[in-house]
Amino acid sequence: MTSFKLGGMTFGSLFKKPETCQYPAEKKEAPVGLRGHIVIDEDKCILCGICQKACPCDAINVDRKGRIWAIYSFHCILCDSCVRACPRQALSTSPDLKSVTTGKFESVSFIPDPKVDKA
Amino acid sequence: MGKATVIPFGPQHPVLPEPLHLDLVVEDEKVVEAIPQIGFVHRGLEKLVETKDYNQFVYVAERICGICAMGHSLGYAETVEQLMGVEVPKRAQYLRVIWHELSRIHSHILWLGLAADAFGFESMFMHCWRLRERVLTLFEKTTGGRVILSVVCVGGVVRDIDDAQMAEVISVLEGITDEYLQIMNTLISDYSVKNRTVGVGYLSHEDALELSMVGPFARASNVNYDVRQFGKGAYGDLSDFQPILSNEGDCYGRVVVRCKEVLQSIDIIKELAAKMPAGDIAVPVKGAPAADAEACNVLEQPRGECYYYARGNGSKYLERMRMRTPTSQNIAGMVKALDGCDFADVNMIVLTIDPCISCTER
Amino acid sequence: MKYTTQFTTIPADSLSETVAACKQRQWRYVQTLAVNGEEGIDLIYSFMDMATGLLENYKVEKLAKGTHMPSITGDFLEAFVWENEIHDLFGINFDGIAIDFHGAFYALATPEPMTVISPAQKAAREKAAKVAAAKAAKEAKAKVGQGAAADDMEAKLAGMDPEKAAKVRAAMEVKAAKAEKEEK
Numbered sequence: 001m002t003s004f005k006l007g008g009m010t011f012g013s014l015f016k017k018p019e020t021c022q023y024p025a026e027k028k029e030a031p032v033g034l035r036g037h038i039v040i041d042e043d044k045c046i047l048c049g050i051c052q053k054a055c056p057c058d059a060i061n062v063d064r065k066g067r068i069w070a071i072y073s074f075h076c077i078l079c080d081s082c083v084r085a086c087p088r089q090a091l092s093t094s095p096d097l098k099s100v101t102t103g104k105f106e107s108v109s110f111i112p113d114p115k116v117d118k119a
Numbered sequence: 120m121g122k123a124t125v126i127p128f129g130p131q132h133p134v135l136p137e138p139l140h141l142d143l144v145v146e147d148e149k150v151v152e153a154i155p156q157i158g159f160v161h162r163g164l165e166k167l168v169e170t171k172d173y174n175q176f177v178y179v180a181e182r183i184c185g186i187c188a189m190g191h192s193l194g195y196a197e198t199v200e201q202l203m204g205v206e207v208p209k210r211a212q213y214l215r216v217i218w219h220e221l222s223r224i225h226s227h228i229l230w231l232g233l234a235a236d237a238f239g240f241e242s243m244f245m246h247c248w249r250l251r252e253r254v255l256t257l258f259e260k261t262t263g264g265r266v267i268l269s270v271v272c273v274g275g276v277v278r279d280i281d282d283a284q285m286a287e288v289i290s291v292l293e294g295i296t297d298e299y300l301q302i303m304n305t306l307i308s309d310y311s312v313k314n315r316t317v318g319v320g321y322l323s324h325e326d327a328l329e330l331s332m333v334g335p336f337a338r339a340s341n342v343n344y345d346v347r348q349f350g351k352g353a354y355g356d357l358s359d360f361q362p363i364l365s366n367e368g369d370c371y372g373r374v375v376v377r378c379k380e381v382l383q384s385i386d387i388i389k390e391l392a393a394k395m396p397a398g399d400i401a402v403p404v405k406g407a408p409a410a411d412a413e414a415c416n417v418l419e420q421p422r423g424e425c426y427y428y429a430r431g432n433g434s435k436y437l438e439r440m441r442m443r444t445p446t447s448q449n450i451a452g453m454v455k456a457l458d459g460c461d462f463a464d465v466n467m468i469v470l471t472i473d474p475c476i477s478c479t480e481r
Numbered sequence: 482m483k484y485t486t487q488f489t490t491i492p493a494d495s496l497s498e499t500v501a502a503c504k505q506r507q508w509r510y511v512q513t514l515a516v517n518g519e520e521g522i523d524l525i526y527s528f529m530d531m532a533t534g535l536l537e538n539y540k541v542e543k544l545a546k547g548t549h550m551p552s553i554t555g556d557f558l559e560a561f562v563w564e565n566e567i568h569d570l571f572g573i574n575f576d577g578i579a580i581d582f583h584g585a586f587y588a589l590a591t592p593e594p595m596t597v598i599s600p601a602q603k604a605a606r607e608k609a610a611k612v613a614a615a616k617a618a619k620e621a622k623a624k625v626g627q628g629a630a631a632d633d634m635e636a637k638l639a640g641m642d643p644e645k646a647a648k649v650r651a652a653m654e655v656k657a658a659k660a661e662k663e664e665k
Binding site: 078081084 | 171174179242252260298304
Binding site for chain 2: 594
């Protein structure tokens, strides 16, 4: 007669806290360094385009004349190459994961011109 | 004398993590011959070196396979560093090895769950993957991603693990060890598990050498080869490293080898965490590989020895990047092990090579 | 046991003897790979000496597409995976593979895709060749002993694309004309 070797663990599972949580009613807290989505600080951006060259997926589009910085998050692989390449540290990664959508779109940000505002 | 029937196995099968097709010639419940076929996930990733420069290709190399993600980015970065003559700082080497050993722990625990599922022990599968969740949470906290880590770059690593996080890593691993020892005890000494794995898919030491098998698949047939014993990088600073071998040569031996390797990896991480030097985590890499420069590199991934080859052509795009993965080397061994087995054991034997077909086909 | 690597070039017809010698010395077979070089396809066979830790890479250079090479599956069965793959992706024929898929190993849309050079790759190679040629010319001039600054600019211009180079040249001429005017 062989013993039920996994008995201890099975019995313990009746009382221990499960590893998973009841999503979406409760959400697991995102750790600080989690790669959720890329965020731009419009005041620091100088529209140099280095992030566009560093991106391996061509997800970033910089329009210097129109003063627009756009990211197509559906191509972004969250490698953080743009965050590291930016000379003004205008980009950062936020730990919030974006929710699902029904259509694909580009996230467009308008970069204000510091000379125009001061005048 | 029975009639021969050909039964197709795969490419969709509950036991396979990735698609593999086998044509099994079966006579009266015994498999006479097995003809493998792969090519269902061929994505032509090696051709992408032509359009992604050598810094961007790290992210492509990572995504060759989800289970071996850290291994491929590490092997690629080491090969390009060798090509360009870049010396990585000590702290970066230690961090890379710690993440790589964590990757080995998660891969082996994943495999132990699948192996248990292959002969029907589903509750063991659930317990193994429950423990694996803790390792994935560690990855999330230290690198920002659960499966695709994106933490290696050519020249070092991009993130640091500070002392507080390292202490957390060690305490989580110690918490895993207690429950893991119960799982290991069940897998190694339980009567039902032994019934399904002892004597199944036996490959002798001579067969293993002749078919040039690699990884735990070969070490279970007593082939004493593990790339980590060469002592490259931070592995050279370990006080003692002995590959784990087994004399059994059958599925039971392979289960035992992988079980013990998890404990060995936990010990390696604890030792390196205690010895971690301070310093930079990366050196800046400028320029491009010289034309006609070549480099090759081997790395011990969870599934075995992986060979990398890189050639430069003077521009920032590499001329050729080649990854030879361990599973492709073991396919011939799998075909030999399937000869003469029972039809019900095919699941177990196919799974014991730890097939990672996405790596094989790229 | 120390890990060392080595690259050795061997002629194509001595491949079978080299591989048989490795088998006799009980070296372990590591892999076969193909590289689509400028002048032809190179094949690299790797073997590891388990006693010393030497990883030896034998290179067979500059084969044309469609060349027939002997298969090594007689000595090392596991090479059938690589030989079928190289046949499908590069177009080198191997005679006598133990498990031969006759071109059906991978289901590809383009035959021999690794030998197709995309426009981006061609542009990058040409640019690298231009930069290397300009650098060599500059070094030859420096040996003769002419001014270094002008040559620096020339080397940079050679590497840029023609439109940008023309703009830079025009700007340089304007600057030079302005400097002349100021001197007067």
